[in-house]
Amino acid sequence: MKRRSLLRVLTSGAALLGFSALPYGVSRLLAPPAPQPTNRAIKLSARHQDRRIFLRPPGALKNDVAFTAACIGCGLCGEVCPPRCIKFHARSGGSQVNTPYIDPAERACTLCNKCMEVCPTEALTVTKRQDIDMGIARIDQTACYPWVDKGICGACVSICPQGKAAIAYKHWNQYRPVVKDGCVGCGLCVEVCPHPSLPIWITERKSYSLPEKKKLL
Amino acid sequence: MAEISRPFFLWRHLNKVRWVILSLVFALLIVIPVLHVYQTYVAAHAYDLLAPSEKRLYDVVEFATAPFINDPAEELDAVKGNTWSGYFWGLQLSDPLAVASQMAASLSLYWPFILSSLIPLVLTIIFGRFFCGWLCPATMIYELNSNLSAWLKWAGLKLPNFQFDLRIKYVVLAIGLILTSLAGSVLIATIYPPAIIGRELYFVIALDGFGVGVVIFIATLLFDLLVARRGFCRYLCPGGALYSLLGRYRLVRIRRIAESCNDCAKCNVVCEFGLDPLRDDFGQECTNCAACIAICPTDAMTFTLRLTDYPAQGPGHLGKQYQHGSGADLEAAAE
Structure with a gap:
């Protein structure tokens, strides 16, 4: 008798747990953890393993685990973004589901700081423009038009909101861009780059070290 | 005979006001x-x-x-956001569930965010589960869905309406908070209908189309239609669970005036949350939606300020079961 009632309690408890976990299981199945594909990123060569598929909005916590823990997915950062560059992991992303990202190849951040001011949690913290660290641009010198002597361009240098501190020509009379330490990784250079394979891309700052600096040290 | 208390005459129009507010939020x-x-x-x-x-x-x-x-x-x-978190002219308001799940996910306290849910929290403690009845953008669709099932019933289609244990949603809330803190991301937002509605409307209007939430929401609509009336809100919604817990000792309640009740049970039929107003059994699930006040043909439903439900009053005095003069023992028998 007792064993039977215990069994009943156990089975009903298991059924209750299963029934309550059902919505989460459904949501998990529907949002598998997959990298976010973008229009131009798919076409990129696999040469650069450190090319990030997406950026976080400016002022985001550098530790992505801390960022996904802090972000509640309310979408306020996207709702105030003037260029509407902030998108959301809506259909895939696993534990990153509903968190914001920026695809600079599609539309880049203009560093207006509205998203940081509006974020209700500390996921996006208010940061001065020169202290923002979304990443750092990197130029593939084997593809960029001026670097391979396929004409003159300078689109990335002209658009950069950080000016000479972030990107400049290597020689004043050549249109060969070189990234400087002041780059905050907003990605406007990626958006305007006319090259189909995007020789300029935003990488994580830690994975990139400037050759000039190494020589100095 | 003592004067029978009547409800304030505008309260039977509150249900219409509620529909206006729901439409405005949406x-x-x-x-x-x-x-x-x-x-x-x-x-x-x-x-x-x-x-x-x-x-x-x-x-x-x-x-x-x-x-x-x-x-x-x-x-x-000036006005941005949704019911999950948003602001009106600088006043930041957040869902208490957003705060609870963010605390669980990050295992830390961030006071500016916690304070943004203070006003909803106090209102929930006073008015109980009012968000579910009066503000939730999913409620409007769910109630239209209930109307649809009523029409289908009228058309002769038998739809099942299973009864589950109302406490399942507390388990959903607990599991959601545990999964949220294990995954380190606010997973509750993926199944919480008001957050889904606000987000998906933004996605489809401003960004590139619906996300996964709309599939989950349609699944809950089908659950409501085919399994249990208003089933997700009653049995599964983690937000409803949190507000039920917070509003357990709410101040503003609905009570039945037994003297003018005729036991017609329309209140029980109209109650979206499957409560039992006819037997004075509201409990912590009541959303103060005032649908029972609006439908009552004898003005026997009113608001009251009490920390607990009105004690059971037995059958209505205008009904067949109530016998004037020899009340007490027959009431006991009716119980």
């Missing part, structure tokens, strides 16, 4: 993304480069907003 969730799209067009300063459909949206919104504002890029930022 309309706001549609208008805010449209205004944002317009703001991005304004910020781009490139009207001539817009596609014809974009130009049409620009013209319409400009026509509608131009008399009231000078600087769309700044002034239309």
